[in-house]
Amino acid sequence: MALIEYREALNQALSEEIERDPNVVLIGEEVAQYNGAYKVTRGLWKKYGDRRVVDTPISEAAFVGMGIGASMMGLRPVIELMFWSFATVAYDQIVNNAGQIRFMSGGLINCPIVIRGPANGGTNVGATHSHTPENWMAAIPGLKVVSPSNGYDAKGLLKTAIRDNDPVMFMENTLLYGEKCEVPQEEYLIPLGKADFKRRGKDVSLIAHGRSVLIARKAAELLAAEHDIDAEVLDLRSIRPLDEEAILETVSKTHRVVLVDESKPFCGVSAQISTLIMEKAFDELDAPVRRVCSLDAPAIYSPGVEHLQLPTPDRVIQKVREIC
Amino acid sequence: MTKTEAIRPKPAAKKRADNHAMAPINARLTPEDKVELLRQMLRMRRFEQASLKFYNAGKMGGFLHVYIGQEAIAAGTVSLLGEHDHIITAYRDHAHALAVGMSMNECMAELFGKATGCSKGKGGSMHFFAPDKNYWGGHGIVAGQTPLGLGLAFGIKYKGLKGAALCFLGDGAVNQGCFSESLNMAALFNLPVIYIIENNRYSMGTSLERSSAVDRCLAQRAEAYGIDWALASGEDIYEVRAVTQKAIERAHHESKPMVIEFDTYRYYGHSVADANHKGGYRKEEEIEHYKNELDPIRTFKARLIAEKSLTEELYEAIDAEAKAEAAASARFADESPFPTVESVFEDVYFEVDRQTEAGRTGRFFFND
Numbered sequence: 001m002a003l004i005e006y007r008e009a010l011n012q013a014l015s016e017e018i019e020r021d022p023n024v025v026l027i028g029e030e031v032a033q034y035n036g037a038y039k040v041t042r043g044l045w046k047k048y049g050d051r052r053v054v055d056t057p058i059s060e061a062a063f064v065g066m067g068i069g070a071s072m073m074g075l076r077p078v079i080e081l082m083f084w085s086f087a088t089v090a091y092d093q094i095v096n097n098a099g100q101i102r103f104m105s106g107g108l109i110n111c112p113i114v115i116r117g118p119a120n121g122g123t124n125v126g127a128t129h130s131h132t133p134e135n136w137m138a139a140i141p142g143l144k145v146v147s148p149s150n151g152y153d154a155k156g157l158l159k160t161a162i163r164d165n166d167p168v169m170f171m172e173n174t175l176l177y178g179e180k181c182e183v184p185q186e187e188y189l190i191p192l193g194k195a196d197f198k199r200r201g202k203d204v205s206l207i208a209h210g211r212s213v214l215i216a217r218k219a220a221e222l223l224a225a226e227h228d229i230d231a232e233v234l235d236l237r238s239i240r241p242l243d244e245e246a247i248l249e250t251v252s253k254t255h256r257v258v259l260v261d262e263s264k265p266f267c268g269v270s271a272q273i274s275t276l277i278m279e280k281a282f283d284e285l286d287a288p289v290r291r292v293c294s295l296d297a298p299a300i301y302s303p304g305v306e307h308l309q310l311p312t313p314d315r316v317i318q319k320v321r322e323i324c
Numbered sequence: 325m326t327k328t329e330a331i332r333p334k335p336a337a338k339k340r341a342d343n344h345a346m347a348p349i350n351a352r353l354t355p356e357d358k359v360e361l362l363r364q365m366l367r368m369r370r371f372e373q374a375s376l377k378f379y380n381a382g383k384m385g386g387f388l389h390v391y392i393g394q395e396a397i398a399a400g401t402v403s404l405l406g407e408h409d410h411i412i413t414a415y416r417d418h419a420h421a422l423a424v425g426m427s428m429n430e431c432m433a434e435l436f437g438k439a440t441g442c443s444k445g446k447g448g449s450m451h452f453f454a455p456d457k458n459y460w461g462g463h464g465i466v467a468g469q470t471p472l473g474l475g476l477a478f479g480i481k482y483k484g485l486k487g488a489a490l491c492f493l494g495d496g497a498v499n500q501g502c503f504s505e506s507l508n509m510a511a512l513f514n515l516p517v518i519y520i521i522e523n524n525r526y527s528m529g530t531s532l533e534r535s536s537a538v539d540r541c542l543a544q545r546a547e548a549y550g551i552d553w554a555l556a557s558g559e560d561i562y563e564v565r566a567v568t569q570k571a572i573e574r575a576h577h578e579s580k581p582m583v584i585e586f587d588t589y590r591y592y593g594h595s596v597a598d599a600n601h602k603g604g605y606r607k608e609e610e611i612e613h614y615k616n617e618l619d620p621i622r623t624f625k626a627r628l629i630a631e632k633s634l635t636e637e638l639y640e641a642i643d644a645e646a647k648a649e650a651a652a653s654a655r656f657a658d659e660s661p662f663p664t665v666e667s668v669f670e671d672v673y674f675e676v677d678r679q680t681e682a683g684r685t686g687r688f689f690f691n692d
Contacts, residue, residue: 025482051482057512062471062505069475072460073410075482093502096465097472105453105461106444107671141672141689164682165674193686241686272690279692 001184007040007177009151010116013158014078015044016187018052021076024162027054027067028080028117037082038118038177064090064115068097068167071113076162084119084171085131098167099142114161116170119147120211120262121299122310123174130299130306132263134209135272137169138240145239146192147171149213151181153237156190164192173211193241197250201232204320205250207273208260209236212311215292216260219316227317229324239269247273248281255286258319260311265293287323292316340563345627347566349404355633359642361403361561362628365395365621366646368419371428374650375418375435379596383658384435387595388449391419394588396620397522398423400564401490404572405458408487410476412460412469414494415450416522416590424457428653438660445663446671466527467493467500470519474506477517481579488575489517490568496527496535498542507583511549516575518568519546521585522558528594529605543585551581558586559618589614 004012017024030037032045032055045053056063060081067077081087087094098111121130138145144166148154154172161168198213199220206216213235220231234250236243251257257277261270270291277289292311300306344350353361372390379388391398394416402411402423413420421431426442434441435449442452450464460476463469473491480487497503498521510517521542527535536542543553552574556567564586571582591611592598628634669676675683 054513057505057508059505059509061502062474062509065468065471065502065506066475066478066509069412069460069472069477070479070482071475072455072472073476073479073483075479092465092468093471096468097463101453101461102674103671104443104447104451105455105671106442106446107674107677108443108453108455109460110674112674144673160682165678191685192682193688238686241688242690244687276690 001182003180004151004183005177006151006154006172006179006181007038009155009183010040010158010172011042011044012183013155013162014041015047017159017162018044018048023074023076024078025052025054025070025075026078026080027056027063029056029058029082031055031080036080038174040177041080060086060090061093065093065097067113068093068111071111072101072109076112078114078116078162081115081117083129084117084133085129087115087133094137094143094169095140099140103142110165111167112165114158114168114170116158117172118174118177119171120173120175121294122307124301124303124306126301127298132294134171134239135263135268138269142167144168144192144241145171146237147210147239148237149176149210149235150179152183153190153196153235155183156188157192157237160189160192168192171210176211190237192238193243195237195243195246196235197232197246198235199231199233201230201254203230203254204256204258204324205232205234205254206258206260206316207234207236207247207250209239209269210262212260212262215311215313215316219313219320222313222317223320227321229320231320244276244280247276251277251281252284255284256323257285258290258292258316258323260292260316262294262310265291265296268293290319290323292319341560344560344562344566347562347569349565349569350562358628358633359638361399362621362624362634363642363646364399364403364423365561365624366643367428367649368395368398368422369621370643370646370650371422371431371653372418374654375432376592376596378436378654384449385437386448387415388435389416389595390592391416391590393591393614393619394522394524394558395419396561396564396624397520397558397586397588400561401520401568404565404569405490406487408480408485409490409572410458410460410480410487411490411492412473412476413462413492414466414469414497415462415464416494417450417452417462420492421452421454421459421462424454424459426452426454426457426459428649429656432653433657433660436657436660437662438657439663439667440656440660444667444671467497467503469493470497470500470503470506473517473519474509474515477510477515477581478513480516486576487516488572490520491517492520492522494527495521495523495525495532495542496530498545499536507546507549507551510581511551514579515581516579517581518571518575519581519583520568521583522588523585524588524590526590526594526605529598531605541585543583546583551583553583553585555585555587558588559620559623561620561624589618591615
């Protein structure tokens with residue numbers, strides 16, 4: 001095992017898949033000569049050259065669409081969005097082309113494409129660069145959405161996403177890129193649609209994805225230390241497909257749930273999970289489902305305030321104590 | 325010369341037409357080849373006339389954008405394509421589908437929304453596909469297909485194939501941002517993509533003059549990216565073939581993009597519901613002028629008869645056959661079953677359809 005950064009884990013996944021499959025090609029702004037805006041693709045252009053690692057102009061609609069078109073021809077493009085917030089200018093290509101073409105062609109076409117990049121707030125870059133669009137994308141049948149919370153998961157999930165034959169929206173986090181974790185030398189894959197218990201507990205279930213998993217874990221530690229509450233933390237890892245079994249398992253075990261979700265509360269991922277629990281596990285609940293999301297307003301710039309707009313351990317603890 | 329006149333050249337002079345007829349790609353056509361081109365155009369027209377009839381009879385839903393008047397472009401360009409050449413177009417896609425060899429039955433059944441349709445009734449008029457025939461649709465969002473065309477060309481080049489991607493778009497699509505982005509990247513990456521603007525003069529009900537700032541023509545915008553372009557008649561199938569062939573050769577041998585603008589005209593509305601005929605956005609005389617003076621089928625038929633490649637009797641026989649094929653396709657469509665409601669969950673995810681391990685892991689659909 002080696003202790004490496006989240007970005008390095010992603011880099012290894014990309015490198016290994018480029019080596020493995022001649023149809024894998026990286027496309028995006030600054031991914032080649034600049035080594036990636038967040039250095040996820042560092043060294044890959046030097047190693048694999050212009051053919052496999054392609055710098056593009058600032059034209060998200062065209063280069064995302066180009067990747068989709070190339071995927072129809074059998075390539076496996078991995079498209080980097082410098083920020084997932086920029087998906088707004090490529091939204092038609094993602095939703096209507098990657099998302100609908102299989103269905104509209106009656107199954108004749110598929111798009112084995114990965115679109116990846118950071119999708120998070122908390123870096124004081126203002127509302128246009130701080131979107132958390134997992135719910136925008138997961139709302140489209142035809143798309144898959146993945147959001148890893150640590151480097152180990154990120155590597156295994158990205159390798160699976162690249163081999164998947166459907167379009168996968170892979171959402172990373174700039175605040176996690178420098179986080180280190182143990183990653184084995186030998187190859188491994190993590191399936192999409194398989195959640196992971198990051199902490200076992202018996203009193204309450206904290207269900208989260210992406211960086212919110214870290215918030216939930218921190219809250220769980222404090223709940224144990226200061227309030228004698230034993231929280232279970234379930235990391236969804238992928239939003240669509242969703243590991244419904246794991247969600248129902250933990251709800252049936254603890255009977256109390258707090259959802260921690262950096263996306264906005266209105267029509268957010270947590271709203272969907274909450275509905276699912278109500279539909280499938282209503283009788284298991286001893287208290288209403290609570291949610292901790294980003295505060296429902298555009299992302300504020302102010303460095304003194306933005307971190308408070310995102311889910312915090314304190315807000316999680318507060319919600320847990322309301323129902324425990 | 326006003327701008328309007330500049331972008332609508334006078335009907336091609338006989339000399340110009342003769343030059344195109346003598347272009348090598350046309351000079352080598354046998355009489356049988358020529359009759360086949362005419363037959364394809366007639367099949368397109370009779371198919372769409374039948375589709376209009378059944379649309380009006382309430383057999384179809386939604387939109388129906390017919391291509392009637394523009395047939396020489398689809399028939400002419402597609403007749404040039406080889407094994408590694410691919411095409412993609414917008415929502416006025418029926419004729420291209422027939423040109424690549426899709427059957428009238430599967431196309432008509434799709435219009436009827438039937439399970440036997442080319443997209444199993446899931447796509448409709450705007451979304452015909454036949455990847456096995458290098459036909460990538462059929463796209464409903466104006467200019468949405470232009471980056472995909474870029475991607476097809478990227479794929480061709482990446483695989484080291486000698487091919488071209490022909491990406492068709494209407495005159496309205498040139499004003500979408502992604503088309504400009506695509507031109508820039510086509511030039512930057514030297515991709516073998518040929519953008520073919522089918523300028524039928526109206527983007528829905530807005531005339532070219534009211535929608536596009538032009539100097540000489542729409543294709544001239546390619547100059548801004550250092551891309552070669554051509555303006556040609558879309559009513560003369562020889563001219564369509566001669567101009568397109570040059571672009572294909574350039575794509576094959578130099579991996580260079582090109583923009584071609586064909587002047588053409590649609591006799592019917594943007595879709596079936598249209599403000600066309602009743603004192604709308606264009607005059608009846610204008611439509612009649614194109615029908616009578618510039619119709620691609622009528623023009624080509626006259627030329628073939630003059631060349632003695634065709635007789636009136638043969639024409640009548642081909643036409644009758646096309647009409648019968650179209651009528652039979654409507655019967656086929658009418659008698660075919662609708663898809664089941666359950667089929668909406670098929671063809672959404674590849675992995676689910678194949679029931680691979682990935683397709684069996686986690687929940688994909690969220691019905692109660």
